Amino acid sequence: MITDQVPFELSILFLIAFLAPLILIVQLVRQYSSNINSVLVLLFYLFFLLGVLLLQYNGYFSVVSLPPRIIVLTTLPLLAFHLVVIHQTTFYKKLVQNTPLAAWVQLHIFRLIGGFFLVLWALDTLPKTFALIAGTGDIITALSSLYVVKAIKQQKRYAKRLTWIWNTFGLLDILATSFTAVLLTKWNIKTGTMGVDILTTFPYCFIPAFAPATIIFLHVTIYKKLLKWETTMDVSKP
Numbered sequence: 001m002i003t004d005q006v007p008f009e010l011s012i013l014f015l016i017a018f019l020a021p022l023i024l025i026v027q028l029v030r031q032y033s034s035n036i037n038s039v040l041v042l043l044f045y046l047f048f049l050l051g052v053l054l055l056q057y058n059g060y061f062s063v064v065s066l067p068p069r070i071i072v073l074t075t076l077p078l079l080a081f082h083l084v085v086i087h088q089t090t091f092y093k094k095l096v097q098n099t100p101l102a103a104w105v106q107l108h109i110f111r112l113i114g115g116f117f118l119v120l121w122a123l124d125t126l127p128k129t130f131a132l133i134a135g136t137g138d139i140i141t142a143l144s145s146l147y148v149v150k151a152i153k154q155q156k157r158y159a160k161r162l163t164w165i166w167n168t169f170g171l172l173d174i175l176a177t178s179f180t181a182v183l184l185t186k187w188n189i190k191t192g193t194m195g196v197d198i199l200t201t202f203p204y205c206f207i208p209a210f211a212p213a214t215i216i217f218l219h220v221t222i223y224k225k226l227l228k229w230e231t232t233m234d235v236s237k238p
Contacts, residue, residue, distance in 0.1 A: 003201035005125050014116055015203050021110040032099040037091060052209040061200035068185050070200050070208050079213035101225040102152040108145040114138020125198040130180050137173035160229050171219040178212050
């Protein structure tokens with residue numbers, strides 16, 4: 001079941017690293033909502049990933065198509081669920097209200113997992129262009145989030161502007177990554193050049209299935225907090 005295109009040990013390491021975003025999100029919900037809600041969030045993601053695994057195992061992602069099947073069957077449905085369903089729930093509205101902005105920004109440290117894109121490129125299983133856009137963008141977003149969190153907590157005068165810039169960069173990065181993946185798939189179909197097929201195999205199929213939709217939703221949430229900055233933050237201190 002695990003792809004043989006890369007060393008088995010690397011795939012196991014990826015699966016372990018992939019637990020980070022799940023753990024961080026569940027911990028945030030537990031801290032600022034309730035234990036019950038955190039369990040429900042965890043169960044939702046586990047069932048979703050199980051569905052992704054079943055689709056992959058039954059070959060639904062193996063056909064190279066445009067748009068990529070994995071985006072149609074997993075990424076877009078999860079994004080729609082976040083933006084249309086979850087976004088309207090009382091649970092989410094209270095969570096956004098109760099959770100400080102810094103905590104939402106801090107979640108993005110899990111994007112260090114984007115370093116695996118660079119490793120997959122080094123193993124000649126991902127195109128250089130995609131790996132550099134996706135990998136370096138994720139790493140920059142993750143590491144810079146630490147500085148943004150520090151500025152927010154210390155109530156620096158530039159904190160709001162910095163958070164706007166950082167959040168926009170992070171959102172554009174994930175959108176650029178998704179667009180590049182689709183574009184490379186198109187070229188792969190037309191010319192036979194290397195595409196992003198490795199991201200349709202297990203366990204790497206979890207990246208396009210989970211990451212874009214979740215990251216976009218987190219950025220939307222941060223924008224919501226920024227729009228209410230004056231009522232929730234005190235930035236009068238240097």
